Amino acid sequence: MDGETELLDGLVQVSFTMTAMLSKIASAHDLSLTQLRLLAILRDREPRMADLAEHLGLDRSSVSGLVDRAARAGLVRRSASKEDGRSVRVALTAEGMRLATALHAEVTSSVDPLTAGLSAAEKNRLAALLGRILDRRG
């Protein structure tokens, strides 16, 4: 297998592995992967619906339903924007924040074993290379 193919496969396989891990953690808390992503985003932001759609790569109508379900579960709260009467800000409730923090901890401890075989220097190198890739997204 040539180097290019190996890299492509590595990226794809790691992505599926990560996705599977995150999905598993999410479903252990009766959440979908998308709900988990939503909570993670809201940990340090109070975006508008359109921002969420942009960030998640979803249609706005998809985000409506997503936030509906999260709100029904008591995890997030909609609040009207002061500046724009059409706009809505989404924020975590106290319970949502607790859950988001717990999920983050679980993600960390699930992913750690994957990278445990790498030295500190290798971890830094890998993080740097991944960063270079992410810079290319556009």
Next chain:
Amino acid sequence: MDGETELLDGLVQVSFTMTAMLSKIASAHDLSLTQLRLLAILRDREPRMADLAEHLGLDRSSVSGLVDRAARAGLVRRSASKEDGRSVRVALTAEGMRLATALHAEVTSSVDPLTAGLSAAEKNRLAALLGRILDRRG
């Protein structure tokens, strides 16, 4: 941000980036990401339903429906196993193989730009580090 956090975030972000790319390619061909994965797996295998479920991390009943829809679209074919009367083998049709090949080419040319900023040596290093991570899956 510490090195560990940076690595975790890099892995997560790269995963979502890859997933978004693959989903986009899939939907351009009226496929879901899962259908794309199915075709990719079948490029060099004729697994049983249970093998597919294992590989995709899905319930067997989910794979039943997945293969149903792919078969209805003329992309895959079920065939009875010789050895085990309960078992079913899944294989690509000629059309499925054409599509799988085309999809693979599209994935390659979509991902290439991401890694274009890396030297050949860096690509090898990245592929090796990702490989080390994948070895840890268990």
Next chain:
DNA sequence: TAGACATAGTTGGGATCACCACCTAATCTG
């Protein structure tokens, strides 16, 4: 070897998810 158990896959029911097309309300623009 007959009966019990296990395995492969399917079916049906329910929730989520994601899209599209369309709708309302608020805001901006000419």
Next chain:
DNA sequence: CAGATTAGGTGGTGATCCCAACTATGTCTA
């Protein structure tokens, strides 16, 4: 102020995925 734009929500459809239950085949054991 009239018309276009923007933010978000609705309703409908199909895919996805799970679980529980089921059929049919295969295996094992008493």
